[in-house]
Amino acid sequence: MENNRSLIEAHQKRTEWTNKLDFYQDELLILQKELYKTVDAHPDLPSIIEHFNEYRSIIKKKLDKIDELRFSLLLAEKQLNREMQDQPGAQYDDFLQFEINIESFKNQIRRFIAKNMK
Numbered sequence: 001m002e003n004n005r006s007l008i009e010a011h012q013k014r015t016e017w018t019n020k021l022d023f024y025q026d027e028l029l030i031l032q033k034e035l036y037k038t039v040d041a042h043p044d045l046p047s048i049i050e051h052f053n054e055y056r057s058i059i060k061k062k063l064d065k066i067d068e069l070r071f072s073l074l075l076a077e078k079q080l081n082r083e084m085q086d087q088p089g090a091q092y093d094d095f096l097q098f099e100i101n102i103e104s105f106k107n108q109i110r111r112f113i114a115k116n117m118k
Contacts, residue, residue, distance in 0.1 A: 010076075011077065013092075014073050014077050017069070017095050018073055021066050021069055021070050021073075024062075024066060025063060025066050028059050028062055028063055028066075028102075029063075031059065031106065031110070031113070032059050034117075035052060035055055035056065035059070035109065035113060037117065038052065038112070038113050038116045038117055039052040041116070041117060042116060048116055051112060055109050055112065058105060059109075062101075062102060065098055069094065069095060069098060072094075
């Protein structure tokens with residue numbers, strides 16, 4: 001009975017993480033569109049283009065990280081052995097670090113976009 005409860009809790013946690021990853025992915029894609037609008041508004045400013053390229057690269061890396069985290073969640077969900085259910089710590093730490101990084105990045109890119117939009 002206790003084992004079933006821990007399996008259900010682990011599944012619920014992974015579902016929550018997956019939903020958050022979907023949300024972050026959508027947010028990044030929206031920010032990417034705003035970033036393109038910003039560079040289109042200032043196609044002649046090298047500093048804007050330089051920031052655009054940097055932010056575009058960061059967004060791509062973050063989207064890749066989302067895919068990586070999503071894949072690890074899928075693998076963990078498929079593994080029904082007791083060891084995986086008892087050790088969600090490393091996966092949880094990786095997810096929390098990603099959340100901290102993406103929140104900081106979103107604030108940074110929003111400031112850039114707000115400052116440089118026409």
